Amino acid sequence: MNVVQELLQSFSREQIIVDDEQKAPFECDGLSAYREKPLAVVLPASIEEVQLALNICRKYKTPVITRGSGTGLSGGALPTQDGVVLGLSKMNRILNIDPLARTAVVEPGVRNITISQEAAPHNLYYAPDPSSQVACSIGGNVAENSGGVHCLKYGLTVHNVLAIKVITLDGEELTLDYKDDGIDLLALLNGSEGLLGIIVEIKVKLLPKAEASQLIMAAFHKVSDCANAVTNILKSGIIPAGLEMMDQFSIEAAEAFAHVGYPLEAAALLLCEVDGNQYQVEADTKKVSSLLNENGAYLLKLSQNDEERIALWQGRKNAFPAVGRLSPDYYCMDGTIPRNKLAYVLDQIDDMSKRYELKVANVFHAGDGNLHPLILYDAQIPGELEKTEQFGAEILKLCIDVGGTITGEHGVGVEKLDSMCQQFSAPEIEIFHQIKQVFDPENLLNPGKAVPTLHRCAELGQMHVHHGELPFAHLERF
């Protein structure tokens, strides 16, 4: 008996996929440049079935790659040839909404937006809103600690999760609660990219809907003016609910796609949303408008009603597919930088774009410094993917050089393993491996993701030899 045979015996035919053709949709996640077919795909519908699948895989020492909706952008759910994909899409029930306590308990396969839709009759919503929120699952959000447009004011996933149920490699069901004393395991599991356990239930915080929201759109002739406006808004004591910036190329692409009335001649566009009670929103709108004028905005547009506000956001929210129409392929980067380096970093990316002869569209969460340069390329041209990846890695190195990080919200996955070697020292990476070992000594949960091996870093020349002493001399280098 092998692992597939035992899984076939234990699960109904609707819950296991072994046919090569049917496995195809599972061979990649949102980072489609990397593909691999797994041994099998199992679709458990309950906690007990997750435990069953895990027990079988552990018995045969078979890697387990947990997958939600597959919208991840860093290859975090990329299968391995010798592994089983554990798809949690069938675990998609909302188990409880407590409007008075302002909480929802949900299964991991519930789509992000469904939580807000179900909470809406109580005038509540779930705040973190990744752009893929109509499709992405909450379990994946927790595994990746996903962000979104409203992170600056309302936080990432980790700030909005109150408790999780997690199944460890040995099949134990644990509850990790924000109320627990001591070491914060709940924080550790958020963003752990499926390497430490399988998240099977999530309790999230629901927030009251704001009484009023006002979107202010500002157009600038100079990118640096727009960047300064961002800094000055935050310095003034206002924390916008959303503060998003787009460059000219993105504006053109988004307008051609969504037809929302973006000014095509602008070098940079800023979307600033303030929310709260009526009184506060009126005061903040006035203050933001005058700051934008003082910082060189040549055009200001205030949304007149909720429909117009949502429509203006649509351009930004659809910027990725809009850019996708302009090129056979694009590669979405995800670095974060201090806001005061925004203008400098954009100039540098522009220079690189010329050097690599690849176009770049810049859309980003200006409020929290999270950049999303989209590099346009054509995978059919030999060598162009490799060139694009090199360009991307150079952008991430730039992010580290100015004091930022290699990923703000997409995760490391397989995509940014090499860049991890630049952000972290060998002892720090070694600590990450040891943490993994505490949870998963056999290295079966999503192996090869998120944390690079030390010899990979050594190969890249990221480990520096000090006084002739080679660190980790015992490691194989190949």
Added chain:
Amino acid sequence: MSITHLQEQIKQAAHEKQRLQIIGNQSKVSLIDNHTPLEIGGYTGVTSYDPAELVVTVKTGTKIADLQQELAQHNQMLAFDTPDYGDSTIGGSYACGLSGPSQPFFGALRDFVLGIKMIDGKGQALTFGGEMIKNVAGYDVARMLVGSKGLFGVVTEISLKVLPLMEEKTYSMEMGQADAIIKMNEMAGTALPISGCAYYQGKLYYRLIGIHPPQSAMPEDNTIWQKVNPFRPEISGKQKLWRVSIDSMHPPIHNTLLIDQVGARRWIVSEHKPDVSHVDLWDLQDKKRRPSFDSHPKITDIKKGLKSVFDPYGIFH
């Protein structure tokens, strides 16, 4: 005091099989017998702060009061209301994971932590996280160690998200405890800009920020929040003070003296441990609190495993 000096002290302790106790200004703990103090109270000062970035990086021996004062000069603040027991340090707040009345509205201390620098039990200087509001590279060790009480190593620097200083007004309503629990939860589900909601001595107190609609409740001064945070009631005889973290809608618990955080934190004075989950004995008089134990053996195993990752020689108390 320097990082190198701390590293040397830790390496020496590992070599000589000494046990170290990390000490700030001793506002929360006193020295344990047979432990050598690892003093961090003298390691003070802001290492970087750009108000427009909403981030401050500070050495962990820095007093909370000094940090708040520095931030206030730029109209900013720490938004998690961490209690000051007198000369408390930001490192002590981090080690104990202490957040006050604003926690349900803005988040707990751990929600504001962006990065740390630390020295582990091998004497290695390590950095986790950074100064970015969004950063998901690597496991979130910086947040994981909030509340770890120095068991994993000495945290030498913390980067924290800060928020604009807000104008605050406090109001009160008289009512019974059971009604107050429901009322405060109802209020927290509205668009009212609340930053604190507590029940004390027959009154529901709530604190509003910024511009807000006129209130029919009684206006109060803001001193009530200093009175309940830190909460240090007079206790007599065999009575003990217990801190209970609980679901916000949990019905009244016997012997409750104060309800804070919209019902999610209850302070109880009684001789015996209250019969609910997530109870912490809160007795700062003897300053020798022991960390709580987890009920699930697997969680205890995981925490022990993590402790040995960071402190393989077991030198940190």
